[in-house]
Amino acid sequence: MLFHVEMVVELPNDMPSNMADEIKSREKAYAQQLQTQGKWRHLWRIAGSYANVSIFDVESNAELHELLSGLPLFPYMAITVRPLCRHPSSIREDDR
Amino acid sequence: MLFHVEMVVELPNDMPSNMADEIKSREKAYAQQLQTQGKWRHLWRIAGSYANVSIFDVESNAELHELLSGLPLFPYMAITVRPLCRHPSSIREDDR
Amino acid sequence: MLFHVEMVVELPNDMPSNMADEIKSREKAYAQQLQTQGKWRHLWRIAGSYANVSIFDVESNAELHELLSGLPLFPYMAITVRPLCRHPSSIREDDR
Amino acid sequence: MLFHVEMVVELPNDMPSNMADEIKSREKAYAQQLQTQGKWRHLWRIAGSYANVSIFDVESNAELHELLSGLPLFPYMAITVRPLCRHPSSIREDDR
Amino acid sequence: MLFHVEMVVELPNDMPSNMADEIKSREKAYAQQLQTQGKWRHLWRIAGSYANVSIFDVESNAELHELLSGLPLFPYMAITVRPLCRHPSSIREDDR
């Protein structure tokens, strides 16, 4: 089941850079692990912004929340979730 | 080059249903042709809305505009475009 | 799987009253059928508005969209969907 | 009498984690006590957000305010209240 | 129990003036009846707008909705409702 997720990162200006680097490093590892597992299907940068558009593929709303709230950057992001479903004009079998 | 496109359909309530059907039929054929050509990479319905989220893959802004303004439903849609680019944490080679 | 759905009805002022009555009558029957099936768990009026807040219980985003787009009033409503999940402080087993 | 309440938690980034934990712990006990009393009828997490949607069942606006302003997280939340009433199409006797 | 209600009137430009006059006349009689009964405690015009701010005094959310949805102008108004309660600094016994 697919969800459209937008994440806008808002790191506090006074966060020490080594702390920011450590969080971002964990975020990257976490994101890549979820992509490898097929849970995080797409991950794009919005050009010009410290923000992304993502497509998640999960079993349930609960799993989606568990994955998102586990993001190392979760306390520093504004997240918007919208449920997706198959479009009647889609020809791509996998975009269920 | 990828673009994130949202389309919200706003057909006038007083449009005759056969006219609406004819436009939607042409829209579907057009959408499937662009998908077959690889220009319209993803097409999802937003659950609960007469709206979609799409990913286009085009050569330029000009090609994007040409494709979108050619949509049979173009005069009846509110369209929002955002340029995408590769995310540094993405592991999916094709999500350029 | 639960979803929070808000529906604001916006009937055109020039719709003939017998047509409006017929649509509302079908809407009521449809809503009660879905409630009986357990798909539409809660349905409340927002005081002072021609609008409701509802909780749906469905298998998937796709089923949610199918149910909502089948509403007789669907072409005349602004609908907002948000996925819900169990709150860690909830003591109500059924509010999964 | 039912009220629809949304709460979005906005803890300051610089709050010490033990202070945050202590407030959240008191919040959980308070929420569970009100649920046991039947005052806080439903409590759901909005997937992807540090936020909830709740249904309160109280005698009056004054009781609602007293309960909400007593929340340990009250100073750190944006709260929106909307009065609900029975929907004419509802078949659920208790959703008064 | 007091509620703060804002009503913005949006009559369609093409409504025949005698129809508009007839609705407004019934609206005035209805408003004055509810004021006489003490249900509609205050009614003010917002200067420069075809809109009002009102204070209702009702037994419940359900009664509030019944009164508001019975307004002859109800189909032509945008209505916003907010529950009020006594302010701890108020010295006016009746502003409960």
Added chain:
Amino acid sequence: MLFHVEMVVELPNDMPSNMADEIKSREKAYAQQLQTQGKWRHLWRIAGSYANVSIFDVESNAELHELLSGLPLFPYMAITVRPLCRHPSSIREDDR
């Protein structure tokens, strides 16, 4: 001359509690003095919010500004002002 005033209090999270208490205490005394003088006609809490809706009765815009800017909480509030006038359907002589 009546004015509709909304005040939303936004105290900084890091204000020492004794300082906050001292400001609120002065605010309460000031509010009660203006009520006694008949300048601050109504003062209601918006249920669930650290906010109020008030009706002021003043001689002029200048007097209104003088009273509002003298509020001890003035630097910590978002204030919205709207001029009111008598509604043609009002039966309450004093709601001028």
Added chain:
Amino acid sequence: MLFHVEMVVELPNDMPSNMADEIKSREKAYAQQLQTQGKWRHLWRIAGSYANVSIFDVESNAELHELLSGLPLFPYMAITVRPLCRHPSSIREDDR
């Protein structure tokens, strides 16, 4: 007593041009009469818009509403009113 008033004109596209001309002609005469009387102190066009910014000088909120609601274009305008008062840094005696 001064008020800042913004008016945005929204004439329906299907209004016959002679009817529009007749309304605009009456509007102009009315505006000039109020300016001559000193009630409508300033009237500026916002460049690029069918809108104006105006300063009214009236005795009361009630007089302001009477003048504005008497505008021939009143049913076709979105009007925003804000009360003004003397600025402590103003050196212009008349900008009371």
Added chain:
Amino acid sequence: MLFHVEMVVELPNDMPSNMADEIKSREKAYAQQLQTQGKWRHLWRIAGSYANVSIFDVESNAELHELLSGLPLFPYMAITVRPLCRHPSSIREDDR
């Protein structure tokens, strides 16, 4: 003197196509004449929208309003104007 102007075209759905074509044809001639005169320095389409971003070079606010209100599409456009000036980091002499 430069101004940043955005124009969003909103033609009514029920305008006859020959009337729309005639207006657009006059609009194009008018736009090209102003470009030739150097008044309309830049004109770009916003990809995916029936809208443009333009840079005007005029003597005064009054001249800007005269040019914009003379647009054949003026009654059917939402126009936003912002004054520009030379940026201290600009190296382009003509972008005054």
Added chain:
Amino acid sequence: MLFHVEMVVELPNDMPSNMADEIKSREKAYAQQLQTQGKWRHLWRIAGSYANVSIFDVESNAELHELLSGLPLFPYMAITVRPLCRHPSSIREDDR
């Protein structure tokens, strides 16, 4: 050439009061100097707000920016600028 300028002051809560006083004192002197020169034609307080509405009379956008960015409070204000021009119904010769 006239411009409509709104300024909303947002001084940080933790600015020392003597620093705030010093800035406000310089702001007042600056504002009065520009008024004396005829550049700052009108300056009004918006009742109930730490904000003003002003009319500037300048030679160009560049001069307007130079004057506004020179305000001692400039780093602490949200400023909105709109170009004005003569209204065809104005009878006041000086409101060019």
Added chain:
Amino acid sequence: MLFHVEMVVELPNDMPSNMADEIKSREKAYAQQLQTQGKWRHLWRIAGSYANVSIFDVESNAELHELLSGLPLFPYMAITVRPLCRHPSSIREDDR
């Protein structure tokens, strides 16, 4: 390929002035280098704001993001990007 970019600078009030000066100095050098290379085609100040409107000319969305995220002020700016393309009424060959 052209992009319309708006940048609003929001420097924290408590940034030391020498740090701010150093960042602005690097920003200016960076902006002038990109202008010299033809990547940053236009750069205008929005009168009255610490903000600019810019036109970028790049090969791809990716290049645009690389240039923008390299701005020394990037962490302190709100940036909005819109893709542009040639307008059918444009006579300026270079505004592709």
